[in-house]
Amino acid sequence: MRRLHFNLPVWCKGALLSLVLIFGSIVTGNSTPQATAAAFTEKEAVYNQFQKYIMNPANLIQARNYLLNHIGEAGSWYATVMTLQLENAQAARLDTFAEKLYPEQVQQVIDRAAAKSGLTYSGLLGAVQEANIRKLLIESRDMGYKMETSEGMYYPIMHYEGFKSFKPYVAKDIAAYIDLMASESNRPATYDAGIVITWEEVIARAVIMEDFVQKYPKSNRVSAVQTELGYAASRTFYGTDNTPAYDYEGEAIDPALKKAYENVLLEGPGDSRILQIIQKLLPMLDASDDRFTPRIESYLKTALKPIIN
Structure with a gap:
C-alpha cells in the first residue's frame, strides 16, 4: 500500500501581516481602514484557533471539524494554508492510525460487515456491533479517512472527496489539486x-x-x-x-x-x-x-x- 507524504513549507506569518496591512490600506467604496483591520482580525482569529487544534496530533478530529465549520470566515489565503495543513496532519497520522485496524480480530469483523454492506461508514456501522471496533470506524471517519481494501486487508486512506467542501475558499491550484486527488481516492487506478x-x-x-x-x-x-x-x-x-x-x-x-x-x-x-x-x-x-x-x-x-x- 503506497502512502503519499506531503510537506507544507513554513509560512512566514510576519510577511503576510505586512502585505495585508499594505494592501488593506487601499480601500474602495464604503470600506474603511478600521473595517479592513477588523475583517483581518476575524480571519486571523479563525486561523489562530485552528492552529491550537492542528498542532496537536490528538486533536485532528477537532481541527477538521473546526475547519469544516469556519473555513468560510478565513479568507482565501488562510483557508488555503489551513486546508494544506489539515492534509499534512491527516497524512502524517495515517499509518499510525492504520495500525489499530490491523489486528486479526478487527480485520475479521470488518470483513464480515463489508461482505454485507460494503465499505461505506454508514454500512459498516450498521453491521458492526462490537463497541471497540465501532469506535475505531467512527474515529477513522471523523479524521477524514475512507476505508479501502486490497490483498485481503482493510485499511484507511486519504479521503479527498471530503476536501471538496473547501474548494470554494482555497486558491485555484489547490482546488484543482483536490479534484485531481479525489479522482484517485474515489476510484483508485x-x-x-x-x-x-x-x-x-x-x-x-x-x-x-x-x-x-x-x-x-x-x-x-x-x-x-x-x-x-x-x-x-x-x-x-x-x-x-x-x-x-x-x-x-x-x-x-x-x-x-x-x-x-x-x-x-x-x-x-x-x-x-x-x-x-x-x-x-x-x-x-x-x-x-x-x-x-x-x-x-x-x-x-x-x-x-x-x-x-
Whole structure:
C-alpha cells in the first residue's frame, strides 16, 4: 500500500501581516481602514484557533471539524494554508492510525460487515456491533479517512472527496489539486497490481496531472502531483505487473490500449507531452505489427525521462 507524504513549507506569518496591512490600506467604496483591520482580525482569529487544534496530533478530529465549520470566515489565503495543513496532519497520522485496524480480530469483523454492506461508514456501522471496533470506524471517519481494501486487508486512506467542501475558499491550484486527488481516492487506478479503470481514463488522468504541473509550476503541491504523474505515465506506457501494456510472451500491445491511444488523439495532442509521445509511438507500433521492440523501448525510455524520475 503506497502512502503519499506531503510537506507544507513554513509560512512566514510576519510577511503576510505586512502585505495585508499594505494592501488593506487601499480601500474602495464604503470600506474603511478600521473595517479592513477588523475583517483581518476575524480571519486571523479563525486561523489562530485552528492552529491550537492542528498542532496537536490528538486533536485532528477537532481541527477538521473546526475547519469544516469556519473555513468560510478565513479568507482565501488562510483557508488555503489551513486546508494544506489539515492534509499534512491527516497524512502524517495515517499509518499510525492504520495500525489499530490491523489486528486479526478487527480485520475479521470488518470483513464480515463489508461482505454485507460494503465499505461505506454508514454500512459498516450498521453491521458492526462490537463497541471497540465501532469506535475505531467512527474515529477513522471523523479524521477524514475512507476505508479501502486490497490483498485481503482493510485499511484507511486519504479521503479527498471530503476536501471538496473547501474548494470554494482555497486558491485555484489547490482546488484543482483536490479534484485531481479525489479522482484517485474515489476510484483508485490499480488494485492488487492490476489496472481497474479503462485505458482511456488511465491516459486522461496522466494528462490532467501533466496539465496541473504545467499550469501551476509554483504550487505548494506541484511536487506531489509530479510524483503521481510519474506513476500515471508509467501505467500509460507500460501498464502494471498484472495489467501489462504488452503481453509477456509475444510482447504484443493490449488491443484496448492501442485503441485508447488512437482515441485520445482524435483532437490532436495539443501541448501535452504525453499525447505527443503517443502520437509518435503509434507509427512505430504500426511498423512493428503492434509489438514492443528495442526501438520502442529506447524511444519510451528517452521520451519519458523528464516525466518518470
